[in-house]
Amino acid sequence: MHPWVPACCNNLNYGASSFMNEIDFETTRAVTSFITSGVLFRYPDLKLITAHSGGTLPVLAGRMKDRYPADKTQYIPNGLWAELRKLYYDCAHATYKMPWAALTALVPPTQCLFGTDYSPEPIESTVNEIPNLEISRDVLEMLERKNAERLFPRFKV
Numbered sequence: 001m002h003p004w005v006p007a008c009c010n011n012l013n014y015g016a017s018s019f020m021n022e023i024d025f026e027t028t029r030a031v032t033s034f035i036t037s038g039v040l041f042r043y044p045d046l047k048l049i050t051a052h053s054g055g056t057l058p059v060l061a062g063r064m065k066d067r068y069p070a071d072k073t074q075y076i077p078n079g080l081w082a083e084l085r086k087l088y089y090d091c092a093h094a095t096y097k098m099p100w101a102a103l104t105a106l107v108p109p110t111q112c113l114f115g116t117d118y119s120p121e122p123i124e125s126t127v128n129e130i131p132n133l134e135i136s137r138d139v140l141e142m143l144e145r146k147n148a149e150r151l152f153p154r155f156k157v
Contacts, residue, residue, distance in 0.1 A: 001027065001030055001031070001048060001049065001050050001051060002051045003023040003024070003026035003027045003030065003051060003052075003055065004023065004026065005018040005019065005022055005023060005026070019120075023052070023055070024052055024055035024056050025055060025056055026055070027050055027051060027052060027054060027055030027056070027057070028054070028055045028056045028057050028060060030050075031048075031050055031054065031055075031057055031084075031087065032064065034048065035072075035075060035076065035080070035083050035084075036068075036069060036072045036075065037075075038072075038074075038075040040075070040083055040086065041074070041075040041076070041077075047088065047151060048086075048087050048088065049087070049088040049089070049090055049113060049115075049151075050087055050088070050089050050090070051090055051092055051115065051117075052090070052092050052093055052094050052099075052117075053089050053090070053091055053092075053094035053099050053100070053102075053103040053112075054084075054087070054089045054103065054106075057084065057106070058099070058102035058103045058105065058106045058107075059102050061080070061081070061084060061106055064080060065079070065080045065081065068080055081106075084106060084107065085106070085107050085108070085111065087107075087111065088111050088112075088113055088147070088151060089103055089107060089111055089112055089113065090112075090113045090114065090115030091103075091112060091113070091114060091115055091126060091143065092115035092116050092117045092121075092126055093116070093117045093121050093125050093126055094126075095126050095127075095129035095130050095132075095133060096129050096132075097132060097133065100133050109135075109139045109142050109143065109147075110142060110147060110150075111147070112142065112143050112147060113143065113147050113148055113151070114126075114143050114144050114145075114148070130143075145157075
C-alpha cells in the first residue's frame with residue numbers, strides 16, 4: 001500500500017509541500033480504515049505491506065489503541081497491537097534512527113522489508129542510512145531479502 005496526497009487535504013502545510021508529511025498520515029488513515037472496517041478481520045490471510053515504515057503508525061499506535069472505537073472491537077479480537085503486527089512494513093525513506101526505532105518497538109524485524117521511494121526520492125535516502133541503524137547481520141539479511149522470500153516464496157533465490 002503506497003500513499004498519495006489525499007484530495008481532501010492538499011496544501012494544509014503553509015510553505016511546505018504535502019509530500020513533506022501528509023503522505024505519512026495518509027498511510028495511517030488507510031491502515032486504520034482497513035482495521036476499523038473489518039477488512040483485516042474478514043481476510044486474515046491478506047498480506048499487506050505498508051510503505052514508509054507505516055507512516056505515522058509506529059508513533060501513533062498507542063494513541064490509536066487508547067482511542068479505538070468501542071463499537072469496532074469485534075474486528076480486533078486480539079487487540080490492536082496484534083493487528084498491526086500482522087502487517088509488513090517497508091523501510092522506504094525511513095531508515096533513519098528515529099523511525100526505525102519506533103517501527104521496531106511496534107513490530108519485530110520479521111515484519112520489515114527493504115523498499116525505496118525511487119524515483120520521487122533518491123535510493124540513497126534509504127540505502128545510505130542503513131549502516132547507521134547498527135542492526136545485526138541477521139536483521140540486515142531479513143530486511144534485505146529473507147522476509148521478502150518468506151512473503152513471496154516463489155522468488156526465493
